[in-house]
Amino acid sequence: xLKTADGPIAQRGPQPATPRALVSTHAPSGPQRxxxxxxxxxxxxxxxxxxxxxxxxGEARSFAPSLGFQVDLQxxxxxxxxxxxxxxxxxxxVVTLAxxxxxxxxxxxxxxxxxxxAEVEEMLAQVREVAPESxxxxxxDLPGPLQMFLAGSPRVAMSIGLSxxxxxxxxxxxxxxxxxxxxxxxxxxxxxxxxSVLMVIFLIVALLGLEAAHPxxxxxxxxxxxxxxxRLGDDARKLDCLAGEGRTVKFHDIVHLAENCPQAxxxxxxxxxxxMHCMDPGPERFPCxxxxxxxxxxxxxxxxxxxxLMGKCALVNFRCEPMGLPVDPTASCSVNQKGIDVFTMILxxxxxxxxxxxxxxxxxxxxxxxxxxxxxxxxxxxxxxxxRLAGGYVHLPAPSAVGTQGRFVQPPxxxxxxxxxxxxxxxxxxx
Numbered sequence: 001x002l003k004t005a006d007g008p009i010a011q012r013g014p015q016p017a018t019p020r021a022l023v024s025t026h027a028p029s030g031p032q033r034x035x036x037x038x039x040x041x042x043x044x045x046x047x048x049x050x051x052x053x054x055x056x057x058g059e060a061r062s063f064a065p066s067l068g069f070q071v072d073l074q075x076x077x078x079x080x081x082x083x084x085x086x087x088x089x090x091x092x093x094v095v096t097l098a099x100x101x102x103x104x105x106x107x108x109x110x111x112x113x114x115x116x117x118a119e120v121e122e123m124l125a126q127v128r129e130v131a132p133e134s135x136x137x138x139x140x141d142l143p144g145p146l147q148m149f150l151a152g153s154p155r156v157a158m159s160i161g162l163s164x165x166x167x168x169x170x171x172x173x174x175x176x177x178x179x180x181x182x183x184x185x186x187x188x189x190x191x192x193x194x195x196s197v198l199m200v201i202f203l204i205v206a207l208l209g210l211e212a213a214h215p216x217x218x219x220x221x222x223x224x225x226x227x228x229x230x231r232l233g234d235d236a237r238k239l240d241c242l243a244g245e246g247r248t249v250k251f252h253d254i255v256h257l258a259e260n261c262p263q264a265x266x267x268x269x270x271x272x273x274x275x276m277h278c279m280d281p282g283p284e285r286f287p288c289x290x291x292x293x294x295x296x297x298x299x300x301x302x303x304x305x306x307x308x309l310m311g312k313c314a315l316v317n318f319r320c321e322p323m324g325l326p327v328d329p330t331a332s333c334s335v336n337q338k339g340i341d342v343f344t345m346i347l348x349x350x351x352x353x354x355x356x357x358x359x360x361x362x363x364x365x366x367x368x369x370x371x372x373x374x375x376x377x378x379x380x381x382x383x384x385x386x387x388r389l390a391g392g393y394v395h396l397p398a399p400s401a402v403g404t405q406g407r408f409v410q411p412p413x414x415x416x417x418x419x420x421x422x423x424x425x426x427x428x429x430x431x
Contacts, residue, residue, distance in 0.1 A: 098170035132341035179389035186382025193375030224261035246296040263311035275326035293322040
């Protein structure tokens with residue numbers, strides 16, 4: 001059987017806390033003689049049970065399995081059957097989702113960057129084709145594709161790096177079982193999902209608004225086309241036509257621009273005090289003498305910012321008053337050719353750029369949808385894993401190798417107490 005250096009092991013397991021004398025006997029060959037023996041040793045308090053194995057020399061050795069890692073099993077809560085498989089599956093899903101989100105973010109940022117550069121360059125090419133000579137020199141100063149790429153690369157790289165922090169938290173948190181990183185992943189994923197949903201709603205509303213505004217915009221541009229005024233032979237009629245309606249017109253036999261057209265086709269200077277009252281209204285000035293212009297502007301008193309939208313009215317003392325034009329534009333104004341050229345260019349570009357703008361928004365919408373799904377899944381799966389980890393469930397890795405190693409038992413130093421010993425001797429010698 002197992003033995004120690006002092007003799008056979010009579011008892012394993014925790015020893016009684018009360019100290020008592022240790023009495024051992026020895027039976028030699030020949031006539032039995034009792035061995036007189038006293039002991040002042042006491043058993044140590046709270047002696048822990050140890051696994052023992054028999055060594056080659058017959059002495060007791062401790063049995064300590066070598067697992068390759070240390071885990072405080074006393075701190076682990078009881079785990080129901082099958083819980084390991086559930087947590088492992090959750091961790092696997094979060095790790096996979098984090099890698100997918102990382103690849104998706106990098107791909108979307110790079111594609112959006114190159115597509116944006118290509119779209120801008122194509123639109124600039126179309127603008128150069130229809131731009132008047134007065135604007136061509138300004139367009140030549142705009143950066144080219146290579147310059148735009150180099151200028152925007154640091155911004156895109158920083159954006160990619162910051163966006164990758166979210167999937168990195170999910171990946172490391174699921175791999176290491178860190179509930180704080182998993183909490184960061186699920187919280188940021190929820191926020192990103194909410195922002196992505198708002199972006200989708202904005203894009204849908206913008207697309208519907210562009211579709212609804214297209215017919216009205218075409219009609220407005222047609223009624224504000226200054227080319228029909230420039231075809232008139234008389235300069236006074238040209239000026240009266242460009243001044244538009246919404247005022248007292250001078251020539252009733254010609255066509256005029258609509259009253260809601262921008263005031264951008266004439267350069268005017270005041271010739272008397274009445275012109276100053278109509279061109280630059282103020283608290284200390286008299287109202288404009290043109291009743292038709294006052295009625296047109298007063299109709300926008302309740303519209304707030306729309307009063308000054310087209311440059312024909314100004315908000316003075318909470319009233320919309322006429323501005324910009326003198327009483328008689330034919331006597332104090334001249335044609336603003338630059339304004340006419342810019343508006344003509346807009347007329348040519350809108351039919352081309354409007355559908356392209358809608359296409360860009362549709363592409364942005366479809367690119368955003370996968371991010372919405374990934375962010376929502378990241379929030380849901382990350383929160384489920386966080387609850388498991390926060391509840392005390394951990395994952396124990398499989399040991400790389402299991403072996404045994406023997407060692408001599410080294411019990412803790414006993415707490416020695418002096419006790420009264422009992423002398424045991426043969427009955428013939430007495431006690």
